[in-house]
Amino acid sequence: MKLQHLKFFVAVFEEGSFSAGAQRVNATQSGLSMHVRQLEDRFQVQLLNRSSTGVTPTEVGKQFYRDAVRVLRAATEAEAKLRALSGAITGHITVGLMPTFTRAVLGPAVIRFAADYPNVKVSVREAYSGELSRQVLAGELDFAIVPAFDSDVRLRATQMGTDREFLVLSGDSSLCDSDRAVLSEMAPLNLVLPSRENARRRKIDEYLATNAVEIGRLMELDSMFTTLDLVARSEWATILPGIICLPDLAGARRRVIPIAGPELTVDYLRIEPSSVPLSDAGQAFYQVLEDELRAAFDQLG
Amino acid sequence: MKLQHLKFFVAVFEEGSFSAGAQRVNATQSGLSMHVRQLEDRFQVQLLNRSSTGVTPTEVGKQFYRDAVRVLRAATEAEAKLRALSGAITGHITVGLMPTFTRAVLGPAVIRFAADYPNVKVSVREAYSGELSRQVLAGELDFAIVPAFDSDVRLRATQMGTDREFLVLSGDSSLCDSDRAVLSEMAPLNLVLPSRENARRRKIDEYLATNAVEIGRLMELDSMFTTLDLVARSEWATILPGIICLPDLAGARRRVIPIAGPELTVDYLRIEPSSVPLSDAGQAFYQVLEDELRAAFDQLG
DNA sequence: TAATCACGATCCGATTTTCTGATATCGCGC
DNA sequence: GCGCGATATCAGAAAATCGGATCGTGATTA
Numbered sequence: 001m002k003l004q005h006l007k008f009f010v011a012v013f014e015e016g017s018f019s020a021g022a023q024r025v026n027a028t029q030s031g032l033s034m035h036v037r038q039l040e041d042r043f044q045v046q047l048l049n050r051s052s053t054g055v056t057p058t059e060v061g062k063q064f065y066r067d068a069v070r071v072l073r074a075a076t077e078a079e080a081k082l083r084a085l086s087g088a089i090t091g092h093i094t095v096g097l098m099p100t101f102t103r104a105v106l107g108p109a110v111i112r113f114a115a116d117y118p119n120v121k122v123s124v125r126e127a128y129s130g131e132l133s134r135q136v137l138a139g140e141l142d143f144a145i146v147p148a149f150d151s152d153v154r155l156r157a158t159q160m161g162t163d164r165e166f167l168v169l170s171g172d173s174s175l176c177d178s179d180r181a182v183l184s185e186m187a188p189l190n191l192v193l194p195s196r197e198n199a200r201r202r203k204i205d206e207y208l209a210t211n212a213v214e215i216g217r218l219m220e221l222d223s224m225f226t227t228l229d230l231v232a233r234s235e236w237a238t239i240l241p242g243i244i245c246l247p248d249l250a251g252a253r254r255r256v257i258p259i260a261g262p263e264l265t266v267d268y269l270r271i272e273p274s275s276v277p278l279s280d281a282g283q284a285f286y287q288v289l290e291d292e293l294r295a296a297f298d299q300l301g
Numbered sequence: 302m303k304l305q306h307l308k309f310f311v312a313v314f315e316e317g318s319f320s321a322g323a324q325r326v327n328a329t330q331s332g333l334s335m336h337v338r339q340l341e342d343r344f345q346v347q348l349l350n351r352s353s354t355g356v357t358p359t360e361v362g363k364q365f366y367r368d369a370v371r372v373l374r375a376a377t378e379a380e381a382k383l384r385a386l387s388g389a390i391t392g393h394i395t396v397g398l399m400p401t402f403t404r405a406v407l408g409p410a411v412i413r414f415a416a417d418y419p420n421v422k423v424s425v426r427e428a429y430s431g432e433l434s435r436q437v438l439a440g441e442l443d444f445a446i447v448p449a450f451d452s453d454v455r456l457r458a459t460q461m462g463t464d465r466e467f468l469v470l471s472g473d474s475s476l477c478d479s480d481r482a483v484l485s486e487m488a489p490l491n492l493v494l495p496s497r498e499n500a501r502r503r504k505i506d507e508y509l510a511t512n513a514v515e516i517g518r519l520m521e522l523d524s525m526f527t528t529l530d531l532v533a534r535s536e537w538a539t540i541l542p543g544i545i546c547l548p549d550l551a552g553a554r555r556r557v558i559p560i561a562g563p564e565l566t567v568d569y570l571r572i573e574p575s576s577v578p579l580s581d582a583g584q585a586f587y588q589v590l591e592d593e594l595r596a597a598f599d600q601l602g
Numbered sequence: 603t604a605a606t607c608a609c610g611a612t613c614c615g616a617t618t619t620t621c622t623g624a625t626a627t628c629g630c631g632c
Numbered sequence: 633g634c635g636c637g638a639t640a641t642c643a644g645a646a647a648a649t650c651g652g653a654t655c656g657t658g659a660t661t662a
Contacts, residue, residue, distance in 0.1 A: 003304050045387040052629040052638050060386045067379035074375050078368035085361045086346040329651055353609050353658040
């Protein structure tokens with residue numbers, strides 16, 4: 001089995017088509033067909049069900065996909081580190097992160113990055129999404145991670161992952177005793193939320209409206225730490241993405257309950273100027289961030 | 302970069318020689334030379350220092366080695382699972398484990414194995430090493446994991462890993478307040494140890510003798526659970542391998558202190574009849590065990 | 603000091619694998 | 633029944649891999 005087999009299979013799997021997969025990896029459709037068939041023949045399994053409209057994975061195919069991406073991830077990481085150690089990756093990158101990232105993801109990421117890429121200097125700016133996209137447009141940042149994307153042709157956006165939002169209460173609050181928070185069925189909440197300039201806020205407002213959630217009092221607070229502190233020691237509640245709740249999951253100061261019926265989610269996007277490609281150093285740092293984000297998701301389950 | 306590059310590099314690295322590495326992977330010396338050189342050229346790094354007596358890795362080479370084995374491990378695991386899912390791996394295997402393994406490693410291992418290899422039935426027998434090697438010789442076990450190896454031509458042994466031994470005391474004992482236990486400098490200990498038939502015991506006796514450790518009273522107990530219970534609620538102490546201490550590291554009932562000055566270690570070996578090759582199912586189960594052992598080592602640090 | 607030995611680097615021809623582009627085939631909707 | 637969009641198949645070209653022979657180089661030995 002070669003890496004090529006895995007790479008091609010993953011491309012077909014993700015695109016749902018041999019032809020589309022071939023485009024993505026700059027190869028021919030027949031090449032991919034052969035490779036996947038070789039895998040199936042060698043191991044005597046069916047990975048994909050072919051039809052004239054494309055392909056759908058079998059159960060075995062889905063499981064193998066997970067293993068395949070793990071292998072590919074490890075391989076590209078090994079390559080990246082080697083390139084870094086050769087001193088080829090160097091420079092100074094400046095990235096912007098939404099406050100969510102700076103609590104649970106940034107810490108481990110910078111530690112690993114500093115060790116693996118000794119020749120790269122990193123500067124991190126923290127701000128909300130509007131300000132971040134402005135800075136990216138102004139060329140002040142190599143890239144930024146933002147929760148939502150106000151489409152702009154001058155920006156290129158790539159999806160990084162999807163997180164769930166959680167209801168956060170003080171540890172001794174009696175407002176909710178279930179392990180899923182159905183907001184529309186709860187007593188009117190006193191909510192602390194970020195201001196309307198915040199991209200997440202807009203999505204939350206929409207959710208509250210469409211799901212007929214009753215709100216008691218509303219406080220606007222654009223400081224993450226103050227919000228967390230306030231929630232811990234009062235009956236005020238707030239709504240936060242999963243990755244920022246991680247440190248609270250174990251502790252007792254705050255209770256963290258997934259929002260259900262229906263779920264409320266946040267998408268994390270990377271945005272960068274569409275005119276200039278991301279530097280090697282920037283890509284490397286993004287890789288590490290993404291990796292840590294994935295690790296955080298795994299902890300959330 | 303291809304898997305072949307990694308496989309060849311790892312072979313050369315571990316054997317410390319191109320020629321020896323070539324033998325191991327059934328290839329020619331020139332082939333390995335080319336592959337490693339390609340890696341070095343492509344990434345502009347020096348991985349190995351060549352001399353006429355063999356090769357020694359550079360710092361970069363050592364780091365890359367770690368990444369390389371991670372990739373290869375992931376790849377072989379993916380292959381194994383695929384083979385398993387095809388239903389090709391089937392049968393009934395019987396393995397023998399020393400009691401150490403049944404506490405921290407066996408649990409996770411059987412859960413994973415049952416999920417990944419639905420067509421294989423596993424039976425586990427628990428016994429001390431002498432009894433286990435007898436059963437392997439009698440053909441009653443596919444393989445066994447034992448702490449030491451009384452060389453016997455009818456058995457093939459492969460090293461699985463090396464673990465440290467720890468001194469285990471009750472949680473409120475005052476016998477040792479350091480985070481390393483230097484036995485020769487401590488007050489005479491009351492020790493609970495397995496009987497002399499146990500292979501670990503022989504190594505412990507040797508250690509106590511050569512390091513002039515003073516022993517107070519000695520109790521022989523061949524039951525792991527009774528030993529743990531006794532230690533928790535009395536001033537008796539015992540000596541146990543790291544992986545069996547894992548569940549105690551967090552708790553307060555027992556204190557677990559690494560033995561130092563010098564270290565005391567255990568080697569885990571897999572033994573099987575040298576006349577018959579290990580079945581695919583047996584190899585698969587061993588892989589999972591090894592993987593969990595490695596995970597346990599990682600937790601020990 | 604010279605012969606020997608063990609090892610890695612390099613070269614070249616034979617072989618095998620891999621990739622492509624064209625063509626055949628299939629299933630579905632119209 | 634026909635055309636569209638999809639995959640499978642095939643044969644030739646290109647590329648890589650492999651293996652044996654040869655050369656250079658240190659360390660060791662007589």
